[in-house]
Structures are given as structure tokens and as C-alpha cells.
Amino acid sequence: MRAVTKWAIALSSVASFSVFANPSFPHIATTGYGEVVAKPDMAEFSVKVVETTLTAEQAKQTVDKVVEDFLASLKSNGVEADNFTSSNLYLTPQYHYPKKGKPELVGYRATRSVTVVVEDLSQLNQYLDLALADGINQVNNIRLKVKDQASYQEQARMAAIKDANQKAKSLAEGFEQELGPVWRVNYNMQNNQPVLMRSMAMDAKSEASSYQDSTIVIRDRVDVIYKLDN
Structure with missing residues (x-):
């Protein structure tokens, strides 16, 4: 085998190189990517009630009643208390700004x-219908999730490791070098975002089946430096 001077074969993004201090020996640096497609089996949604009235007390009473009614409906439909939370009241004065004079x-x-x-x-639509019936007038968002997130993440991680290994072996063979052991691994778990459905007003019907046909792509990545044997 030919002698190898101090050089490196690199297959990675520019960002990957900033992760590693450049080693002084012959090496290959690769970035492996992995992803798993999962079907969502649970969800989290956030709704809001907004009311504007002449007095602060009236606005507070109206909003509090809507929230209390909705929470009671959730409980009566079997939703555990640990699975819902409500925020504190947020109250703001509303002003009219005439062209002349002080705000009113x-x-x-x-x-x-x-x-x-x-x-x-399968119960998501039912709970949204409860919100509508109880006076909730905004849906902030709907997040689709999977219960066994850790298992899917592990599958994506192993796929990323396999991808990094395959790239390193292919590069070494292509340049007629012998791939040595792993010298360094840099891993930061990907921050996978759940599927986010669009915000909507409660007086507009959403597509009932749109989230049921959705998929979640869970990704992972690993940066690896391999020694080259010479």
C-alpha cells in the first residue's frame, strides 16, 4: 500500500468541520444521517378563549366560565386531570385612538x-368539538406525536451510524486506503419537532381527516472521524 502523507478525506457539511479539532494523522471525517417515518398515535392541542367587554370584571367572568365549562367537559369525557392545563387570566385594556385628542x-x-x-x-375531533360547544373560539395549534418516541429515535440513531460507516468505507475504498478504527464521535440528538397543524378559528371547520393521514419524520445525525491505516 502506498505511503500516506498527512491529509484527510472529508465528507460532511461545513458545519461538521467546526465540531472537530482537525487531527494531525490521516483520517476520514463523515456525517451520518438517519430517519424513521412514524404514524402519529397521540396529539397535544392548545385552545384559547378571547372575549372583549366593557368592564374588566365582565371580561374575566365570561372567560373564566368558558374555561371552567370546558375543563368540566373534559373530565366528564374521561380525560385525566394530568392531561390538561389552563393558563392564568390575561387582561388588557382596549383603547380607541382618535386622530386628535387622548386615547379613549x-x-x-x-x-x-x-x-x-x-x-x-381518534378522540381528537371529539375534544375539539367539546371546546367549540363550550365557547372556546380559537385553536392555537395541534401537535401530532408518537408515544414511543425513544424507540423511534433509537432506530434513527442506528440508521445514522450505519450511514456514517458506509460513507467512510466507500471513501476509503475509492481512494485505495485502509479504514482504521473510529477516533472520535460527536453526537447531539436532533430536536425533532412534532407535526404542527395550522392555527384556526373555531368558527371555521378544519379538515377532519387531515391529521389522521399525517406522518412524523424522526431524524438523527452523528459526526465521526476514522483513522486511516497506512
Whole structure:
């Protein structure tokens, strides 16, 4: 085998090189990517009630009643208390700004939010219907998730490791070098975002089946430096 001077074969993004201090021996640096496609089986959604009235007390009472009714409906439909939370009241004065003169106080806007974890995705529409019936007037978002996130993440991680190894072997063979042992591994678990459905007003019907046909792509990545034997 030919002698190898101090050089490196690198297959990675520019960002990957900033991760490693460049070693002084012959090496190959690769970045492995892995992903797993999963079907969501649970969800988390956040809804909000917004009311504007002439007085602060009236706005507060209206919003509090809607939230209390919705929480009661969730409980009566079997949702555990650990699976929903409600925010504190947020109250802001509303002003009219005439072209001339001082701003005029015209009322108060009160808002409260409720976040619900749905253990069974098939019940998501049911809970959204409850929110609508109880006076909730905004859906902030719907996040689709998988219960066994750790298992899917492990599959994506192993796929990333396999990808890094395959790239390193291919490069070594292509340049007629002998791949040595792994010298360094840099791993930071990918921050996978759940599928986020669009925000909507409660008076507009959403596509009932849109989230049921969705998939979640869980990704992972690993940066590896291999020694080259010469």
C-alpha cells in the first residue's frame, strides 16, 4: 500500500468541520444521517378563549366560565386531570385612538388558554368539538406525536451510524486506503419537532381527516472521524 502523507478525506457539511479539532494523522471525517417515518398515535392541542367587554370584571367572568365549562367537559369525557392545563387570566385594556385628542378606553380584552394531551388520536375531533360547544373560539395549534418516541429515535440513531460507516468505507475504498478504527464521535440528538397543524378559528371547520393521514419524520445525525491505516 502506498505511503500516506498527512491529509484527510472529508465528507460532511461545513458545519461538521467546526465540531472537530482537525487531527494531525490521516483520517476520514463523515456525517451520518438517519430517519424513521412514524404514524402519529397521540396529539397535544392548545385552545384559547378571547372575549372583549366593557368592564374588566365582565371580561374575566365570561372567560373564566368558558374555561371552567370546558375543563368540566373534559373530565366528564374521561380525560385525566394530568392531561390538561389552563393558563392564568390575561387582561388588557382596549383603547380607541382618535386622530386628535387622548386615547379613549373602550373596553377590556380577557384571554385564557387550555392545553390538552390526547392519548388516543381518534378522540381528537371529539375534544375539539367539546371546546367549540363550550365557547372556546380559537385553536392555537395541534401537535401530532408518537408515544414511543425513544424507540423511534433509537432506530434513527442506528440508521445514522450505519450511514456514517458506509460513507467512510466507500471513501476509503475509492481512494485505495485502509479504514482504521473510529477516533472520535460527536453526537447531539436532533430536536425533532412534532407535526404542527395550522392555527384556526373555531368558527371555521378544519379538515377532519387531515391529521389522521399525517406522518412524523424522526431524524438523527452523528459526526465521526476514522483513522486511516497506512
